[in-house]
Amino acid sequence: ITMGRRIAGIIYILITFALVNEMSINVYARDNNNKRRTKEKSGGFQKNICDITDRDSKVHCYCENTREPRNATKAECWVFNGGIPRDDLIWQSFASQPILQTLSFNVRVDGALGYIPTKALLYLQRLRSINIKYGNIVDVTPFAFANLTNLKEASLSQNQIENLQQYAFAHLPNITTLNLEENMIIDIDTEAFFDLPKLQKLVFTKNNITTIRNGTFQHTFNLLELDLNKNNIYHLNRRTFDGLANLRKLDLRKNRIQNLTEFTFAELWNLQELLLGKNDLRYISERAFDGLSQLRKLSLDDNKLASLPSGLFEGVRGLSSVDLRSNELHALTFDNIKPILDNLKPQNSNLLLEENNFVCDCRLKWMHSLRNETKSQNTKESLDSVTCKMDPPIVSSAYNKMPDAMDDKLDYNQDILHAGLTIETLNDKMNVTEKKTLPGDLSKDDANEISKKGVKRTVLKIPAETLPCPREVIKTTEIPPYIVDPVIPIQNEMKTFRFHDTNSAYVKLRPSFGFVVLWSIFFRFFFT
Template sequence: MKTLNMNLVIKYLLLTLALTSVQISYTESRLSEKRRDKTDRRHHSVKVMDNLCEIANRESKVHCYCESTEVNTATRADCWVFNGGINESDPIWASFNSQQNLERLTFNVRSDGALTFIPLLVIQRLKRLQKLYIHYATLNKIEKRTFTNMTTVKEITLTNNKITELDFYSFTALPSLVNLTIKENKITEVQRDVFVDLPSLRYLDLSFNNINLAHDGCFEHLSVLNDLQLEANLIAVLTRDTFRGLANLTRLDLRSNKLSMIGDLTFTELWNLNELLLDNNELKYLSERAFDGLALLEKLSMTGNQLQSINEGLLEGVRGLKLLDLRNNQLETLSLDTVKPIIENLKDKMSVLYLSGNKFNCDCRLSWIQSLQNETRSEPVRLALRGVTCTFAKQANLHHQLKLNTNDDTLDKVEDVFEVATSSDLLQQNYEESYEDNPLYKFDRTEKPVTDELVLVDISVESLPCPGETLLKSEDSLMLSAKDESYWLQSSSTRNNLNHAIGLALIVISKFYLNF
């Protein structure tokens, strides 16, 4: 009996255990199913709502376009900020977690004030980011250490962002940064210690700002910088210390600033400079030693300034020049002594020399230009020298004196000689004769205004007076006759017409004064 009861108890216990096991298994199954549902919903949510490259919400303030839309596969994202009022806590920034492998990130802001800060929390989480571009935001000031400890970033471009100030250490501890562009903003000055610990930076662009002051030593930490762009600012003063520390700089662009003078040794720290651009400033004075120390300089451009003269020793420090551009200044002369340090360079076939658009006086100090045009192997130099013009300033003075001291008949005779010799029809005919056999040349028959400028290389060297000399000695004038006048007027050469016209005028002047 006891054995029977014991068996019943055991069977009951076994049944109870079996039922309990079934219940546990069922419960675990339900829990597992719930976990799977939750996981599936989470993944589905990331794909539809949180993937940076597939933002479906039309109300989103940011939309990004990627070359690949799968999670963590995109390497490039171009993001457009359409609506204003976005802040650093906006949920849109969380979507950047879906693309952790971005190497290039661009923000293009479509309306003023739509983006007023740099989304650093997003940028700093992108451990592979190499290039960052932000355009048309409203950033105003780049705060201290805004860009720091981004070890992979090689290029940062901030254009048209209304930046007015760069704080100390704005850009620091960026070991891979090579290119930094902060152009077309409203920066007014460059302080010291803005760019610090940038051991790889080779290109810095601060052009098209409002910079009127570059503090001494403001670039001194950029020891490997090659190219510095300061074009289109308001810089009026440069000192020797402005460019301190830039021993490896090879190109310096200072075009379209407010420079009126350059003093001694201004660029002496730039031992490796190869190209210096000073176009479209207000330069009136260059110290004789302004370019000393630039032994490797090959290109010097100063077109569009107000230079009236060049010191004879100016080019001594830049004997390696192969390109010199002095167009559109107010130079009255340029002597051989001035260009002598580089004259042999200008004969090389790769050299360039621009001098047109100045106010040169036709005198013997420019005779070297004619010699160089014949001797140079550079086609650009030959063509450029053909465009150099000059005027006979002293002759103009004599003509003015005649008006005061002689009668109308004598003055009319002088004017008639010039009118005949410089007749536009005659000059055109003679010029066409020189090129009529050249099928590539078409003569321009458009009427041009009459000026007193002459093409320098078309004037014979003998006709170029030297300063301080008498233009025509009285004894020489007695040897010229009316027969000579007839011969000069019948000449078919343009050069002879011009030279003879000058000679005839001087004959009349001389005869008048001898008789007087």
């Protein structure tokens, strides 16, 4: 009995101890919950940014995998309420997740975020990627990214950014990609990019950049790709790209560039791809591309080029892809293409020439040879589509008919018309048929349209040996020969004729006068 009482007493004590312990745990948990709610309402930095339940909070974040403090590595935040001060306590809440590596902000209300939240970034020294979108960040201020030494990627697209101030992106030793597309950037300070030794890609697509200051990229010496597509740049010079000796790709499409002067890209020794399509290019210096010994791809499509300097490709003999579509080229000679001709024969090469204003003459003969020798399908298809123009036909207002298409319109070089090849047989070989248009067959609109466009032919359908060569143009310093009308004498000839007639009359009179004098002397002597 005594033993049973002892055992019962021990069991009672254990049960009592367990109940007291459970009550203590519940009280402790309740106190912690109350404290957490109080701190959330106060907005202090103790708030867990991944576990905000207050609907009135200015920032809400969703953290992948966990909501526990100090455990999240990726967070996506939404900014709903506008007018957040730079020193708002909400930014201190990011201290609850110090090991975040990926962070993004999506601004849901216009004007809700007008700056880079540097106060939040101060607590995120392990951050590797940041993305801010749809903000109203007019200026990127100095040291906006808080010297994040582990940051590798930063994207600030569609934030209405206008100015990049001095040291806007500074002391970011590991950043490799910086995306600033679809903003309103006008001005870039020459020291905006400072101490970015690993930056490889810089994107400025769809901004309002008009000029680039000399030395803007001097601290981005390891940059490999620079995208300036869809801006308003109109002027470039040799100093524009200082510091970019390692650049591989430069995209300048859809700007307002009109001229390329000599040595414009001379500092880009390692450039392999240069895109200049859809500009207003009218003039390119013969030495504009000098120094680009590594260039492989050149895009000049959709410009206003009427001709190319003969030695333009001398300094870029490694070119294997050239796009000259949709220009106003009248000719592209063998001398133009000779420095890179062999590069256009392998399978992966490209030469694109459609939609130009080529004239059908012997300067296009080389296209036949390249078409037969190249292995590039793209080049073959392009050459098959290249057209050229005969001189446009003229509609006679007197007879209301179209003269023959080839009748005295092409300026033939008589040296190529050998025995058995006359202009008539040349017309036959070029499949030009004479067609007389009866009055009323050709409307006025049709006539105007034809006179503007001329007669288009597919270059490769014209036999190479029948392409006429244009005569050499007479220099303006040469004096043209006089053309004298055989019927009406010119003024000097008229004077000569008058002088000649006077002399002739005098000569005719001289024998008669002498005869009279002699006869008078004889008569006087005889009768005296």
